[in-house]
Every structure is written in C-alpha cells, then in structure tokens.
Amino acid sequence: MSTSSSSAGSDQPAAARVLEAREVSLSFGQTPALRGASMSVATGEILAVMGPSGSGKSTLLHCLAGILLPDTGEIRFAGRRIDYLGENVRTGMRRDRFGFVFQFGQLVPELSVEENIALPLLLKGTRRADAVSRARGWLERLDLAGLERRRCGELSGGQAQRVALARGLVTDPEVLFADEPTGSLDSLTGERVMDLLVVAAREQNTSVVLVTHDPRVAAYADREIMVRDGKVTSGELIP
C-alpha cells in the first residue's frame, strides 16, 4: 500500500517507468525545496502529486520536466538520465516529447484558438497547414468547435483551459505535465476539463504528472504520491 520516501514507485518494472526521480535535492539559495525526493511514473499512468503549498510538488514537476536541474540526484526519462543534458537538448525534449498545462492556461491572447493549439507543432517545424489541420482535430474532442477563430483573450476560463489542454496534447507527447490545471476554475468546469484530460490521455497512452492540492482532482489519477517538506512521503504502487 504505502511506501517509504526512498522507494515510492521503485517496485515497478524498469521498462514500465517512463519517468523517474531518484533522491533528487534542489535548493533555491539557502532554502531547500526538494530533499531526496524519489518517485516514478509508469507508461500511460496518470499520477497525482499532492501536498500542501510550499511542499515542493511544483519544483518536483519542473525537475521531472527538465525545466530545473537538481543539485543532486537523478532524473530519468525513457531510461535515460536527463539531468545532465544541456539546455538546448532539454528544450528540444520538452518541445518534442512533453506537453504542459498550467493553472492559468498561459495562452497567447492575441492568437486565435487554433493558432494557440497549433503553436507547439509550429515550434517543432511542422508546416503551418498541417499544424492548423491537426489543431482543428482537437477542437471537437475538447468541445471547442466553432471557436477556432476566436482570440484566446476573449475566452471563458473553462474554454481557455480546454485550449491549453489541446495545446498540451497536440504533439502526442509521451508525458503531459499538468500543474493545478483546474485551479482557476469552478468545480463543474474543472470536472469537465479533468474528464477531457483523462479521456484524451488514455486514448494516446500519454503518462500524466498531475500536480494538485485538490483531492477531487487527484481522484482522477490512477494513484497519488504525497510530497511534504521536499520529500515523497507516501504513494501507492500500481497493483
């Protein structure tokens, strides 16, 4: 059932682990944010990372995504260490293999819905016509049909977050990182976004790292881990 901090997730077969943190520590100046955090995510698994404010859960997500580099410890993605890779390589990895959804969609307000969704594809070098075509394919799936030309600055919170979700998934990423993806939404709208996120991730077999402090959101995940004081203090293993 529950596991200790150092072994959370380590009983999974290595091949099943798409992403893994091993004894990761990171300080901001004199302030430790992570203190030997270990965990793993299986292929196709939706994992909730829970914990109180300031516990280190978002820092852990940023380390797993190669945005931050740990002071000590290892981050492995698809069996390969990524914590010593250069910034350019990590940027390419984030662009090509990861997707992101944040609490406040972080869309480009001047761009239309379909342009925002197509953005990661355009940054990858996909031809514009192809990128827009693929972006349009997501409109219906996420209840956004009819909004393709709408500027993102004119959307409701729920619509904007669904656009952000489409943008996070449009490249068919191996891992989707979602940091409080419903934190700015009311309960019903948040549930709709989570329903769509789970269905889309399952269809693509995308692993999801879902940072949330909300148990109702975490209940959408296959399992949850707790981060407290920079450590992973508990987490159920996949049966």
Added chain:
Amino acid sequence: MSVSLALLGLLEREPSHGYDLKRDYDTFFGRGKPLPFGQVYATLARLARDGRVIAAEAEPGAGPDRKRYVITEQGVSDIETWLATPVDAEPHLQTVLFVKVVLALMSGRSAEAYLDAQRAAHMRRMRELAELKRTGTLVDALLADHGMFHLEADLRWIELTSARLGALAKVVTP
C-alpha cells in the same frame, strides 16, 4: 436515514402498493442495499397504526401485497415538518480518526504512518466515487459528489493534522 419517512414521502405522490414503494425506494435511495419486503410491510403497518397512512381493502388477485396505501393529513404534515427541518450539522468532535491519532502519539507509535494509510484509503474511495460519477446516472453522480465532499473534508483534516503532529504530541504526551 428514516425509511418510514422516505416511504411516506414516496406515498405522498399517489396511493401506491408496497411493491411500488419498494421499487422506487431501491431505485432512488437503495444504492445497492435494497429494502427487504418484510421491512416495507412492517413499516407500512406501523405507519397505518400511527395514523400516517390508511391501508385500503386488499384487492383481489395473486401475490403477497394487494393493498393500496394512502397517506393521511398527519402523514403529509410529518413530511412537511421533516423536509423543513435541517439535518444536524454534526460536529464530529469525537471522530475515530482523532482518537487513533492521539492514541498513536500517546503510545509512541507513528501517527504519521496512520494518517498516510488513512489518506490512501480515503483516496481509494475517492477514485471509486469518481469512477461512479463518470459511468453512472445523474442520481449516482450527485450521491457520489456528496460522498466525495465528505471525504474531502476528512482529507483536509488529515493534512492539517499531519502538519500539526509535533504540536499535538506535546499536548497529549507527558
């Protein structure tokens, strides 16, 4: 929940047989725990004795229940009073969760491990209810929501208590 008041409330819609009342109770309120026929008839008999319902003459035909029941004015009054009275907002000041935490601290066991295990158990139930919401009817979803909000309250308490175990230990241990 009071089965007699629930049956009385169902009966207020229209005169019904016990079988119909049982069927509707199971559909809307049973949630996997059907009401035994014996309890239905015993409850109706008690309501009739107390003047809340009237049992009409048995109708001819086969089957155990050929009586149609009709709610009385007193029965309607009971329902009105019941619906207008809020359920006690139970303070739960003596929860088993709290007792376990305190006893763990008093005995030098790990209260944190207990709270972690309890959180995992609560989250398992949350996932079951979330699945019920996704796959069930609107009635299922609303009942699941009720359960999830209660679990959420417990989980918030578990988080707060986890963060205060050190302070609590000083209060409850010599």
